[in-house]
Amino acid sequence: MNTDLVADLKRCERKVFLDEPTSFHALNHLAKTIGGPELYIKRDDMGPLAFGGNKLRQLEFYFGDAVARGADTILITGAVQSNFVRLAAACAAKLGMHCHIQLEERVSKMDVNYRNSGNVLLNQILGATLHSYPAGEDERGADLNLEKLALNVREQGGIPYVIHLSSDYPSIGALGYVAGAIELAQQIQSRNITLSAIVVPSGSGATHAGMLYGMRALGISTPIIGACVRRSASEQVHRIRTHCDSMARQLRQTNPVGTDDIILNEKFLAPGYGRAGAHANEAIKLSARLEGIILDPVYSAKSFACFIDYARRNINGDPLLFLHTGGLPAIFAYQDDMLAAVS
Ligand SMILES: Cc1ncc(COP(=O)(O)O)c(C=O)c1O
Numbered sequence: 001m002n003t004d005l006v007a008d009l010k011r012c013e014r015k016v017f018l019d020e021p022t023s024f025h026a027l028n029h030l031a032k033t034i035g036g037p038e039l040y041i042k043r044d045d046m047g048p049l050a051f052g053g054n055k056l057r058q059l060e061f062y063f064g065d066a067v068a069r070g071a072d073t074i075l076i077t078g079a080v081q082s083n084f085v086r087l088a089a090a091c092a093a094k095l096g097m098h099c100h101i102q103l104e105e106r107v108s109k110m111d112v113n114y115r116n117s118g119n120v121l122l123n124q125i126l127g128a129t130l131h132s133y134p135a136g137e138d139e140r141g142a143d144l145n146l147e148k149l150a151l152n153v154r155e156q157g158g159i160p161y162v163i164h165l166s167s168d169y170p171s172i173g174a175l176g177y178v179a180g181a182i183e184l185a186q187q188i189q190s191r192n193i194t195l196s197a198i199v200v201p202s203g204s205g206a207t208h209a210g211m212l213y214g215m216r217a218l219g220i221s222t223p224i225i226g227a228c229v230r231r232s233a234s235e236q237v238h239r240i241r242t243h244c245d246s247m248a249r250q251l252r253q254t255n256p257v258g259t260d261d262i263i264l265n266e267k268f269l270a271p272g273y274g275r276a277g278a279h280a281n282e283a284i285k286l287s288a289r290l291e292g293i294i295l296d297p298v299y300s301a302k303s304f305a306c307f308i309d310y311a312r313r314n315i316n317g318d319p320l321l322f323l324h325t326g327g328l329p330a331i332f333a334y335q336d337d338m339l340a341a342v343s
Pocket residue numbers: 053054055082083084201202203204205206207208299300325326327328
Protein backbone atom coordinates (compact mmCIF):
# COMPACT_ATOMS: atom_id res chain seq x y z
CA MET A 1 0.00 0.00 0.00
CA ASN A 2 1.31 3.48 -0.89
CA THR A 3 1.46 5.10 2.53
CA ASP A 4 1.95 8.58 0.98
CA LEU A 5 -1.49 8.41 -0.60
CA VAL A 6 -3.10 7.28 2.65
CA ALA A 7 -1.30 10.04 4.60
CA ASP A 8 -2.07 12.74 2.01
CA LEU A 9 -5.74 11.76 1.99
CA LYS A 10 -5.86 11.84 5.80
CA ARG A 11 -4.95 15.54 5.69
CA CYS A 12 -8.21 16.30 3.82
CA GLU A 13 -11.28 17.12 5.91
CA ARG A 14 -13.69 14.17 6.04
CA LYS A 15 -16.81 12.99 7.88
CA VAL A 16 -16.92 9.21 7.67
CA PHE A 17 -20.40 7.88 6.80
CA LEU A 18 -19.27 4.45 5.55
CA ASP A 19 -17.53 2.96 8.54
CA GLU A 20 -16.75 -0.40 6.96
CA PRO A 21 -15.85 -1.69 3.48
CA THR A 22 -18.75 -2.34 1.12
CA SER A 23 -19.37 -5.95 0.14
CA PHE A 24 -17.24 -7.59 -2.59
CA HIS A 25 -18.37 -10.87 -4.12
CA ALA A 26 -18.42 -13.06 -7.21
CA LEU A 27 -21.19 -13.16 -9.85
CA ASN A 28 -20.95 -16.89 -10.57
CA HIS A 29 -24.38 -17.46 -12.08
CA LEU A 30 -23.96 -14.59 -14.53
CA ALA A 31 -20.41 -15.68 -15.47
CA LYS A 32 -21.56 -19.24 -16.08
CA THR A 33 -24.58 -18.16 -18.11
CA ILE A 34 -22.80 -15.76 -20.45
CA GLY A 35 -19.65 -17.90 -20.60
CA GLY A 36 -17.36 -15.06 -19.57
CA PRO A 37 -14.31 -14.87 -17.26
CA GLU A 38 -14.68 -14.74 -13.47
CA LEU A 39 -16.89 -11.78 -12.61
CA TYR A 40 -16.88 -9.73 -9.41
CA ILE A 41 -18.92 -6.87 -8.03
CA LYS A 42 -18.28 -4.23 -5.37
CA ARG A 43 -21.55 -3.22 -3.73
CA ASP A 44 -21.39 0.53 -3.27
CA ASP A 45 -25.16 0.40 -3.84
CA MET A 46 -25.47 -0.79 -0.24
CA GLY A 47 -24.68 1.74 2.44
CA PRO A 48 -25.74 2.75 5.92
CA LEU A 49 -27.73 5.89 5.01
CA ALA A 50 -30.96 6.26 2.99
CA PHE A 51 -30.41 3.39 0.50
CA GLY A 52 -26.70 4.14 -0.03
CA GLY A 53 -24.88 4.71 -3.31
CA ASN A 54 -21.61 6.07 -4.67
CA LYS A 55 -22.43 9.64 -3.70
CA LEU A 56 -22.07 8.75 -0.03
CA ARG A 57 -18.30 8.42 -0.50
CA GLN A 58 -18.17 11.79 -2.25
CA LEU A 59 -20.26 13.46 0.45
CA GLU A 60 -17.83 12.37 3.17
CA PHE A 61 -15.37 14.96 1.86
CA TYR A 62 -17.95 17.70 1.13
CA PHE A 63 -19.41 17.38 4.63
CA GLY A 64 -15.90 17.25 6.11
CA ASP A 65 -15.14 20.58 4.43
CA ALA A 66 -18.55 22.03 5.37
CA VAL A 67 -18.18 21.14 9.06
CA ALA A 68 -14.60 22.47 9.12
CA ARG A 69 -15.96 25.78 7.82
CA GLY A 70 -18.63 25.91 10.53
CA ALA A 71 -21.57 25.48 8.13
CA ASP A 72 -25.03 24.56 9.43
CA THR A 73 -26.87 24.44 6.09
CA ILE A 74 -26.01 22.46 2.92
CA LEU A 75 -27.19 23.59 -0.52
CA ILE A 76 -27.05 21.15 -3.43
CA THR A 77 -28.45 20.89 -6.95
CA GLY A 78 -29.30 17.91 -9.17
CA ALA A 79 -31.78 16.28 -11.55
CA VAL A 80 -35.30 15.73 -10.19
CA GLN A 81 -34.41 12.08 -9.46
CA SER A 82 -30.87 12.83 -8.28
CA ASN A 83 -29.34 10.30 -5.88
CA PHE A 84 -26.70 12.83 -4.85
CA VAL A 85 -29.22 15.27 -3.37
CA ARG A 86 -31.12 12.48 -1.58
CA LEU A 87 -27.91 11.30 0.10
CA ALA A 88 -26.91 14.89 0.94
CA ALA A 89 -30.26 15.26 2.72
CA ALA A 90 -29.53 12.05 4.67
CA CYS A 91 -25.99 13.16 5.66
CA ALA A 92 -27.31 16.59 6.70
CA ALA A 93 -29.99 14.94 8.85
CA LYS A 94 -27.37 12.74 10.52
CA LEU A 95 -25.19 15.75 11.35
CA GLY A 96 -28.11 17.95 12.49
CA MET A 97 -27.77 20.33 9.54
CA HIS A 98 -30.41 21.85 7.24
CA CYS A 99 -30.44 20.85 3.57
CA HIS A 100 -31.73 22.88 0.60
CA ILE A 101 -32.16 20.90 -2.59
CA GLN A 102 -32.53 22.50 -6.03
CA LEU A 103 -34.12 20.13 -8.54
CA GLU A 104 -33.26 20.73 -12.22
CA GLU A 105 -35.47 19.59 -15.07
CA ARG A 106 -32.85 17.59 -16.98
CA VAL A 107 -34.89 14.85 -18.64
CA SER A 108 -37.97 15.03 -20.84
CA LYS A 109 -39.69 12.35 -18.74
CA MET A 110 -41.88 14.18 -16.24
CA ASP A 111 -44.76 11.84 -15.36
CA VAL A 112 -46.35 11.68 -11.93
CA ASN A 113 -44.02 8.94 -10.63
CA TYR A 114 -40.93 10.77 -11.85
CA ARG A 115 -42.00 13.99 -10.16
CA ASN A 116 -43.15 12.52 -6.85
CA SER A 117 -41.79 9.05 -6.16
CA GLY A 118 -38.31 7.58 -5.58
CA ASN A 119 -35.73 10.16 -4.57
CA VAL A 120 -38.23 13.05 -4.48
CA LEU A 121 -40.27 11.22 -1.85
CA LEU A 122 -37.13 10.42 0.15
CA ASN A 123 -35.95 14.06 0.05
CA GLN A 124 -39.19 15.03 1.76
CA ILE A 125 -39.04 12.18 4.30
CA LEU A 126 -35.48 13.28 5.13
CA GLY A 127 -36.71 16.82 5.84
CA ALA A 128 -34.97 18.74 3.05
CA THR A 129 -36.33 22.03 1.65
CA LEU A 130 -36.99 21.64 -2.08
CA HIS A 131 -36.57 24.31 -4.80
CA SER A 132 -37.15 23.99 -8.53
CA TYR A 133 -34.76 25.09 -11.30
CA PRO A 134 -36.07 24.73 -14.87
CA ALA A 135 -32.79 24.82 -16.89
CA GLY A 136 -31.45 21.29 -16.56
CA GLU A 137 -28.33 21.60 -18.72
CA ASP A 138 -27.02 24.93 -17.45
CA GLU A 139 -24.51 23.89 -14.76
CA ARG A 140 -23.14 27.38 -14.14
CA GLY A 141 -26.67 28.82 -13.99
CA ALA A 142 -27.68 26.14 -11.48
CA ASP A 143 -24.64 27.01 -9.33
CA LEU A 144 -25.41 30.73 -9.52
CA ASN A 145 -28.97 30.12 -8.40
CA LEU A 146 -27.68 28.01 -5.49
CA GLU A 147 -25.46 30.94 -4.49
CA LYS A 148 -28.58 33.15 -4.40
CA LEU A 149 -30.32 30.63 -2.14
CA ALA A 150 -27.18 30.57 0.03
CA LEU A 151 -27.41 34.35 0.37
CA ASN A 152 -30.96 34.00 1.70
CA VAL A 153 -29.74 31.43 4.24
CA ARG A 154 -27.00 33.84 5.36
CA GLU A 155 -29.49 36.74 5.64
CA GLN A 156 -31.57 34.58 7.94
CA GLY A 157 -28.61 33.89 10.22
CA GLY A 158 -27.52 30.50 8.86
CA ILE A 159 -24.05 29.47 7.67
CA PRO A 160 -24.42 27.98 4.19
CA TYR A 161 -22.15 25.54 2.37
CA VAL A 162 -22.74 25.10 -1.38
CA ILE A 163 -21.94 21.81 -3.11
CA HIS A 164 -21.30 23.13 -6.63
CA LEU A 165 -22.12 21.26 -9.79
CA SER A 166 -19.86 22.73 -12.45
CA SER A 167 -16.25 21.66 -12.93
CA ASP A 168 -15.08 25.24 -12.23
CA TYR A 169 -14.83 24.26 -8.54
CA PRO A 170 -12.36 21.88 -6.78
CA SER A 171 -13.26 18.20 -7.16
CA ILE A 172 -13.75 17.61 -3.45
CA GLY A 173 -16.14 14.68 -3.92
CA ALA A 174 -13.77 12.78 -6.22
CA LEU A 175 -11.51 12.24 -3.18
CA GLY A 176 -14.21 9.88 -1.90
CA TYR A 177 -13.27 7.45 -4.64
CA VAL A 178 -9.57 7.76 -3.88
CA ALA A 179 -10.61 6.36 -0.49
CA GLY A 180 -12.81 3.85 -2.38
CA ALA A 181 -9.81 2.76 -4.49
CA ILE A 182 -7.71 2.18 -1.35
CA GLU A 183 -10.54 0.03 0.08
CA LEU A 184 -10.97 -1.91 -3.18
CA ALA A 185 -7.20 -2.47 -3.60
CA GLN A 186 -7.13 -4.11 -0.16
CA GLN A 187 -10.11 -6.34 -1.07
CA ILE A 188 -8.47 -7.43 -4.34
CA GLN A 189 -5.08 -8.06 -2.75
CA SER A 190 -6.47 -10.05 0.17
CA ARG A 191 -8.27 -12.34 -2.32
CA ASN A 192 -5.21 -12.60 -4.56
CA ILE A 193 -7.19 -11.63 -7.67
CA THR A 194 -5.65 -10.09 -10.80
CA LEU A 195 -8.29 -8.05 -12.56
CA SER A 196 -8.26 -7.36 -16.30
CA ALA A 197 -10.47 -4.26 -15.84
CA ILE A 198 -12.80 -2.41 -13.49
CA VAL A 199 -16.01 -0.97 -14.99
CA VAL A 200 -17.53 2.14 -13.40
CA PRO A 201 -20.18 4.64 -14.55
CA SER A 202 -18.88 8.03 -15.70
CA GLY A 203 -21.44 10.82 -15.12
CA SER A 204 -20.06 13.91 -13.39
CA GLY A 205 -16.83 11.87 -13.57
CA ALA A 206 -16.05 12.11 -9.83
CA THR A 207 -16.35 8.34 -9.26
CA HIS A 208 -14.39 7.41 -12.38
CA ALA A 209 -11.65 10.01 -11.79
CA GLY A 210 -11.31 9.19 -8.07
CA MET A 211 -11.04 5.45 -8.70
CA LEU A 212 -8.53 5.98 -11.52
CA TYR A 213 -6.43 8.46 -9.54
CA GLY A 214 -6.45 6.23 -6.45
CA MET A 215 -5.43 3.09 -8.34
CA ARG A 216 -2.60 4.83 -10.21
CA ALA A 217 -1.36 6.55 -7.05
CA LEU A 218 -1.23 3.09 -5.45
CA GLY A 219 0.85 1.85 -8.41
CA ILE A 220 -1.98 -0.39 -9.74
CA SER A 221 -2.26 -0.29 -13.54
CA THR A 222 -5.59 -2.16 -13.97
CA PRO A 223 -7.63 -0.40 -16.72
CA ILE A 224 -10.56 1.59 -15.29
CA ILE A 225 -13.33 1.67 -17.89
CA GLY A 226 -15.69 4.64 -17.56
CA ALA A 227 -19.08 3.81 -19.07
CA CYS A 228 -20.56 7.10 -20.33
CA VAL A 229 -24.00 7.68 -18.79
CA ARG A 230 -24.46 11.40 -19.44
CA ARG A 231 -22.11 12.77 -22.12
CA SER A 232 -20.11 11.51 -25.08
CA ALA A 233 -16.60 10.15 -24.54
CA SER A 234 -15.00 13.20 -26.16
CA GLU A 235 -16.80 15.58 -23.76
CA GLN A 236 -16.15 13.34 -20.76
CA VAL A 237 -12.41 12.93 -21.20
CA HIS A 238 -11.75 16.60 -20.38
CA ARG A 239 -13.81 16.31 -17.17
CA ILE A 240 -11.82 13.31 -15.97
CA ARG A 241 -8.55 15.12 -16.62
CA THR A 242 -9.82 18.25 -14.77
CA HIS A 243 -10.91 16.16 -11.74
CA CYS A 244 -7.52 14.39 -11.62
CA ASP A 245 -5.61 17.69 -11.80
CA SER A 246 -7.81 19.08 -9.02
CA MET A 247 -7.26 16.01 -6.80
CA ALA A 248 -3.49 16.27 -7.31
CA ARG A 249 -3.65 19.90 -6.09
CA GLN A 250 -5.79 18.99 -3.07
CA LEU A 251 -3.50 16.08 -2.15
CA ARG A 252 -0.36 18.12 -2.96
CA GLN A 253 0.90 15.35 -5.24
CA THR A 254 2.04 14.98 -8.83
CA ASN A 255 -0.93 13.73 -10.87
CA PRO A 256 -0.28 9.99 -11.47
CA VAL A 257 -2.90 9.70 -14.25
CA GLY A 258 -1.57 9.74 -17.82
CA THR A 259 -3.61 10.57 -20.93
CA ASP A 260 -3.76 6.90 -21.98
CA ASP A 261 -5.16 5.94 -18.57
CA ILE A 262 -8.46 7.69 -19.30
CA ILE A 263 -10.68 5.08 -20.99
CA LEU A 264 -14.29 5.88 -21.85
CA ASN A 265 -16.91 3.68 -23.49
CA GLU A 266 -19.93 5.49 -24.94
CA LYS A 267 -21.52 2.46 -26.62
CA PHE A 268 -24.27 2.17 -24.00
CA LEU A 269 -25.14 5.87 -23.60
CA ALA A 270 -27.90 5.86 -26.28
CA PRO A 271 -30.72 6.86 -26.33
CA GLY A 272 -29.37 9.50 -23.90
CA TYR A 273 -29.17 10.57 -20.27
CA GLY A 274 -31.91 9.11 -18.11
CA ARG A 275 -33.20 6.76 -20.80
CA ALA A 276 -32.33 3.07 -20.96
CA GLY A 277 -31.72 1.41 -24.34
CA ALA A 278 -31.90 -2.26 -25.33
CA HIS A 279 -28.50 -3.14 -23.78
CA ALA A 280 -29.36 -1.49 -20.44
CA ASN A 281 -32.70 -3.32 -20.45
CA GLU A 282 -30.93 -6.64 -20.98
CA ALA A 283 -28.55 -5.75 -18.12
CA ILE A 284 -31.46 -5.04 -15.75
CA LYS A 285 -33.01 -8.40 -16.56
CA LEU A 286 -29.81 -10.47 -16.36
CA SER A 287 -28.64 -8.90 -13.11
CA ALA A 288 -32.03 -9.33 -11.41
CA ARG A 289 -32.82 -12.80 -12.68
CA LEU A 290 -29.36 -14.38 -12.47
CA GLU A 291 -27.92 -12.65 -9.39
CA GLY A 292 -30.88 -11.09 -7.54
CA ILE A 293 -29.21 -7.67 -7.91
CA ILE A 294 -31.29 -4.64 -8.90
CA LEU A 295 -29.91 -2.02 -11.30
CA ASP A 296 -31.30 1.47 -11.93
CA PRO A 297 -32.05 2.51 -15.52
CA VAL A 298 -30.02 5.77 -15.45
CA TYR A 299 -26.54 4.74 -14.24
CA SER A 300 -25.93 1.18 -13.14
CA ALA A 301 -27.83 -0.56 -15.98
CA LYS A 302 -25.78 1.23 -18.64
CA SER A 303 -22.49 0.53 -16.92
CA PHE A 304 -23.49 -3.09 -16.27
CA ALA A 305 -24.29 -3.43 -19.99
CA CYS A 306 -20.73 -2.25 -20.67
CA PHE A 307 -19.42 -4.79 -18.12
CA ILE A 308 -21.35 -7.65 -19.78
CA ASP A 309 -20.01 -6.59 -23.17
CA TYR A 310 -16.40 -6.75 -21.89
CA ALA A 311 -17.09 -10.12 -20.28
CA ARG A 312 -18.52 -11.57 -23.50
CA ARG A 313 -15.49 -10.37 -25.45
CA ASN A 314 -12.95 -11.68 -22.89
CA ILE A 315 -14.10 -15.24 -22.39
CA ASN A 316 -10.62 -16.52 -21.46
CA GLY A 317 -9.40 -13.31 -19.88
CA ASP A 318 -8.57 -12.35 -16.31
CA PRO A 319 -11.46 -11.54 -13.95
CA LEU A 320 -13.51 -8.35 -14.38
CA LEU A 321 -15.00 -6.19 -11.63
CA PHE A 322 -18.13 -4.04 -11.72
CA LEU A 323 -18.63 -1.15 -9.30
CA HIS A 324 -22.34 -0.98 -8.45
CA THR A 325 -23.00 2.67 -7.61
CA GLY A 326 -26.65 2.38 -6.55
CA GLY A 327 -29.47 4.66 -7.66
CA LEU A 328 -32.05 2.14 -6.49
CA PRO A 329 -34.81 4.52 -5.29
CA ALA A 330 -35.08 5.83 -8.85
CA ILE A 331 -36.57 2.54 -10.06
CA PHE A 332 -39.85 3.61 -8.44
CA ALA A 333 -39.78 6.82 -10.48
CA TYR A 334 -39.08 4.83 -13.64
CA GLN A 335 -41.68 2.09 -13.06
CA ASP A 336 -42.87 1.91 -16.68
CA ASP A 337 -39.32 1.72 -18.02
CA MET A 338 -38.39 -0.98 -15.50
CA LEU A 339 -41.38 -3.08 -16.45
CA ALA A 340 -40.64 -2.60 -20.15
CA ALA A 341 -37.03 -3.69 -19.49
CA VAL A 342 -38.05 -7.07 -18.09
CA SER A 343 -41.07 -7.80 -20.28
C1 LIG B 1 -26.37 5.88 -8.79
C2 LIG B 1 -25.34 6.66 -9.52
N1 LIG B 1 -24.38 6.00 -10.16
C3 LIG B 1 -23.42 6.66 -10.85
C4 LIG B 1 -23.42 8.04 -10.93
C5 LIG B 1 -22.34 8.71 -11.70
O1 LIG B 1 -21.31 9.04 -10.80
P1 LIG B 1 -20.42 10.31 -11.04
O2 LIG B 1 -21.34 11.50 -11.05
O3 LIG B 1 -19.49 10.33 -9.90
O4 LIG B 1 -19.76 10.16 -12.36
C6 LIG B 1 -24.41 8.77 -10.28
C7 LIG B 1 -24.46 10.23 -10.38
O5 LIG B 1 -25.34 10.89 -9.96
C8 LIG B 1 -25.39 8.06 -9.54
O6 LIG B 1 -26.36 8.70 -8.87
